[in-house]
Amino acid sequence: MSIVIWGLIKFIVVLLLISLYVLFMTWFDRKVLARMQNRVGPKLIGFHGLWQPLADGVKSIWKEDVMPGKAYKFMFWLAPVITITTAFAISFVIPFAPPVKTASGVVFHFSVVNLNVAILFVFAFLGLSSYGVLYAGISSGGSKYPFLGAQREGAQMISYEIVLALSLLNPILMSQSLNFETIVAAQTHHLWYAFYQPVAFVTYLIAMFAVAGKVPFDMPEAESEICCGYFVEYSGLKMGLYPFAQYVVVLVLSAIMVLMFLGGWNGPFWDGGFVAGFIWYWIKVAFFIFLFTWIWGTLPRYRYDQLMDIGWKILLPITVLNIFWTGFALTIGLPFF
């Protein structure tokens, strides 16, 4: 029974921490983008505008909740719920700190559940998260921009999830495990997998942006083409849930990147111990979260056909060939593998 109670405690703590992270990230995003565009950004409420997200949240709660007349009512209500649920579900298998061995010899994991099939769980719920967007488009009652955005999301998700999964297959093959902590442990005593698998590292990096739906692959919500795509018809708190879920997905994908390719809580020096591991881990994750914002402020959007071409004609063949190479190298036992 203590497993259930511990699970519930961790569940609530992770839920609260991630909500806090999202609040802070909206402020951080706006500040970084403002700095890039030579603006000041939010500055009036609190220290350098730090309480701006709270003000925005309160505002979005009191906004009028508009629903299109021809909308499918229940689905329209359900779509944001699906999005936020699946996004949080993924975050529950991510370890947030290195595991700690307690005095009685039991290992304490800093994830809500420490699954043996954690990576498959991530893929499963990333796949499900596209339903929130698809149904946002469908249930908007034949409104055109949401529909276009939803179609784009469907196609983009299917194409790039394959690339994402096939890139992650290489570290899985090398460590022979689907558990994040085992994979990190496999990188402790030699180089990180990014050095063995530079190609998979790069393909994952590209696919990561497409799966999160961020610039330069933010086709489903391309503001200047289809004016925010799938959530055009949403307002108030329901509309706020979509960016919220996107921030959670960004965190999760960055964490997976660090865990799979960059050695998790192993650092180049000052290694060992919980504090060191914790700090190294979050430095690396924070860098990738910053990378999302950085690229948002830097790169223009790709065209839709370019997106599909990159996915199917370039990234997919490269990842498949890379898997062949990894299998070959592992079978004949190359010195570095």
Added chain:
Amino acid sequence: MAEFVFFVLALVTIVGALGTVISRNAYASALWMVAAFLGVSGLFIMLNAPFIAMLQIIVYAGAIAVLIIFVMMLMDRRVLNNKERFNPQYLWGVVLGVGLLADLSALAFKFRINLSHIGENLTLNGSNTKMIGDVLFKRYLFPFEITAIILLIALIGAVVLTRKDINT
């Protein structure tokens, strides 16, 4: 506790399956189907098969159902809403469904399913993933490859049949 989880999962599966058939809106129908898939994957977890449970979600709920919805989105909305609910061949479906139900109930009656054992494996930690890999890629490698090639043939066949500009 375990029984409670089992009955929730069973309820999700059955209601999802019923909703798929009964629902008038084709999109809602697809969503019910996803709910049924989730329930089934939960049942797989209770049978100590987490790998198959995850594949159930990834392949069926994550890919196939999305493709079905995608195809429906390309159809005309008005056509979709005015579709007849039953095609003329529904009797065959009825015969098949009733037959399967009778078959399964007969089996359940014959083997006397013991309700006290339901939901004994509520963990996701029975790692038989490695075992599945070993069996598939060592013992049954040849049948596995044959299956892959059959699927590839079906794939190419679908492409050839739907492309109009091929002259052979």
